[in-house]
Amino acid sequence: MDLTFSDEQEELRSVVRAFLRDVSPQEEVRRLMETPSGHDAAVWTKMGAQLGLQGLAVPEDLGGAGAGPLEVGIVAEEMGRTLFGAPFLSTCVLAVQAILAAGDPGCSRELLPGIACGVTTATVAFSEPGRPWDAPAEHTAVRRADGHWLLDGVKELVLDGAHADLVLVTARGEQGVGLYAVSGDAAGLTRTPTRTLDPTRKLARLEFSATPAHPVGRGDAGTRILARVLDHASTMLAAEAVGVAQHLLGTTVAHVKDRVQFGRPIGAFQAVQHACAHMYVEVESARAAAHHALWAAAADSPDLPLAAGLAKAYCTDAAMRVATEAVQLLGGIGVTWEHPAHLYFRRAKSSQLLFGSTDLHRDALVRRLAEPAGA
Incomplete structure (x- = not known):
């Protein structure tokens, strides 16, 4: 298994990051979270027309890019960085994977082109x-x-x-x-x-x-389709959690470099350095778990249920630990409504619970590992 991204995949990451930086600043996140739909329809349309992100996992003959979980995971990770408000996870992961897993050519021809071009949310x-x-x-x-x-x-x-x-x-x-x-x-x-x-x-x-x-x-x-959908959803949620944790790490490190206490930046204190080092380890460990699950999904590995469950449990827990540490190191500003830390904290907590708690996934891992070989 090659655990490196290609130049084309890294270029996709750069393009998506630049796009999200423009369309999803913090003030826009706050505006959209107060709206009923939670996203800007014009941005969603632009994302489909200019970047084709909605059709990444859709086969080319149905209007998509014919890419796979690696590319979708890169997008999910970048969206986690900005808390981008759009129905990407529901439409481009849950719905697309459900339709593909159903193996119904007629329904695929009817439903997937609209999703791929950004006209249909699902x-x-x-x-x-x-x-x-x-x-x-x-x-x-x-x-x-x-x-x-x-x-x-x-x-x-x-x-x-x-x-x-x-x-x-x-x-x-x-x-x-x-x-x-x-x-x-x-x-x-x-x-x-x-x-x-x-x-x-x-x-x-x-x-x-x-x-x-x-x-x-x-x-x-239905049961088989749902199992497939949840494996992919857990994998993408893990990738998104990495983006959440990475953003919090960067914000916190920048803060401790600038915040002066007792005549010097608080980042000079050993206890603060240790806390930041622990956050870094959490982020990189989560990244490894999420990327392993993405590669398992891309290879359609029989180990995907194990990799997806492990990644979902570990990455969302890691994002929560990083969010907790970030609020602590940010001090008083970290618990104000004006600072975005609480929004990332809330996203980390919701990700822990969405599609099954970490305890549920760990219990499932234990059951699968206890099954006899070939069962």
């Missing part, structure tokens, strides 16, 4: 009240009536669910758990924004009442 609704993130659908059912598929049930904690143009829903039918496509303006669909700790990441509760839907793939493939 998400996957799979979490149900009181059930683990990775549990198959039990309280959302699909039925056939008068030649139409209809959905009934509730999904919660749906990423960008209140405003997505397309919602892919896991639901249980006669064949088992399947994946179904629902238009964002479908009859019988009620979407309620969920207030959370992290205002830069929008979640919603979706209620379906005889809501028209269309099957995506086989009617019994």
Whole structure:
């Protein structure tokens, strides 16, 4: 496994970083987090038209770039640096991976070109009240009536669910758990924004009442599709967490160089130096874990579930530890509303919980490692 990025991938990183620096300064992050959708539609369109980021993982014959998890992970990491407000994780990771995993050529031709060009935003609704993130659908059912598929049930904690143009829903039918496509303006669909700790990441509760839907793939493939989606989502969330931690490290180091106490910069004190060194180790260790998971995803390795779970657990925990240390070293300014440290702290905490807590992922790792070889 080659653990280095190519010149083209590093160029992608540079281009994305420059783009985000222009469109996602802190004042814009704060403005957008107070809006219902959490993102600027014009910037999303520009991102698709000029950079083609929405279509990175979409096959070329369907309007995309035909790239893979490495390139998408680079973008996710850079977006974590700026807390970029856009439905990238929900649309370009969850939805794209769900459609590709379904193996339905007709649905791919229908759904993926709109995503690739930045016209369609999408998400996957799979979490149900009181059930683990990775549990198959039990309280959302699909039925056939008068030649139409209809959905009934509730999904919660749906990423960008209140405003997505397309919602892919896991639901249980006669064949088992399947994946179904629902238009964002479908009859019988009620979407309620969920207030959370992290205002830069929008979640919603979706209620379906005889809501028209269309099957995506086989009617019994939902559990397999969901497992694939969560592996990729965990990997990208890990990459994003690296970006969050890297930004906090840079901000903190700059602060301790400039902040003078007792006649000298506080960065000259050994205790502060040790704290910054620990933050650096956390960031680089998280980077290694995230990049390993990205390469596993790019190689479609059978070890992806292990790599993704490990990366998600470690990287989000590392981002939280770095965020905590950053607030401590920033001092009084670190706990003010005006300083962005609390927004990165909130993002780190929400990432720990999104798509399953770190404890859930570590428990899953233990179970997988305990399985007999070849099981």
